[in-house]
Amino acid sequence: MKDTFNTPRLYHDLSWLWPLWGSPEEYAGYCSHAMRLIREHARLPVRSLLNIGCGGGKNVFNLKREFKVTGLDISPRMLDLARKLNPECDFVQGDMRTFAPDRRFHAVLLDDAITYMATRADLRAAFAAAWRHLSPGGVMVVTPDATKETFVQNETVATPAVASAKPANVDVVFVENNYDPDPDDDQYEGTMVYLIREDGELRIETDRHILGLFPLQTWRETLAEAGF
Missing domain, CATH: 3.40.50.150 (Vaccinia Virus protein VP39)
Incomplete structure (x- = not known):
């Protein structure tokens, strides 16, 4: 990578x-x-x-x-x-x-x-x-x-938004996936998917984080x- x-x-x-x-x-x-x-x-x-x-x-x-x-x-x-x-x-x-x-x-x-x-x-x-x-x-x-020793390949977690913090017309689910495409280097991908509903209308945003793995x-x- x-x-x-x-x-x-x-x-x-x-x-x-x-x-x-x-x-x-x-x-x-x-x-x-x-x-x-x-x-x-x-x-x-x-x-x-x-x-x-x-x-x-x-x-x-x-x-x-x-x-x-x-x-x-x-x-x-x-x-x-x-x-x-x-x-x-x-x-x-x-x-x-x-x-x-x-x-x-x-x-x-x-x-x-x-x-x-x-x-x-x-x-x-x-x-x-x-x-x-x-x-x-x-x-x-x-x-x-x-670390390299503790990393879990393809680990995926979904988390709902904090109810007390979000506006009344907004719902969000955060999906986080960690994947190491090349175990021989020092990096992995943290990919975020945000499921955002505003007044019931869904939009999906994505976000890619390049992270160190040593x-x-x-x-x-x-x-x-x-x-x-």
Whole structure:
């Protein structure tokens, strides 16, 4: 598969769908686990946290209860959603491979957004940027969607829109399919199909995400190369 850094529609013209795909409260369990790891492994009191690839701010919504959170994302439209959900938090637009806010943080959370690093060079660049913005004694938690060892070929999931978040005349079903067309490279396809009904009228939108798929050993090596 061709190496590319892609800009999926979910983060651009279809960003209005994001608040309908899972409520912020559904992210609480994941965030609790991440916060526990941070507390256990940090060698300093953690007060500030950088959420790289914060998207629409659903993780920030939960993390801000314990930390002063700054969110970073490449998509202006997703940052607009994040600010609306978390008006008391700071947000910065930037590429996780090259961003340069003039400060360091006690902790960094790099959630499934890291999966958009679809080459080893991109992965190394993202980790190096995170390292430059981490305070000495701080900790980074990284949670990719899958590794080569855990990937499930042709996995497909359908999720209905959050009832409380959608307009009265709108229904949406999100269908996500993960497929690796070439097991010998470091990428897979995440294909999204959005079944959108407005006043009962169906339209179907599609969205293709090119995602990174690396062996666990590659994650360990690239983290070590960055200084972790």
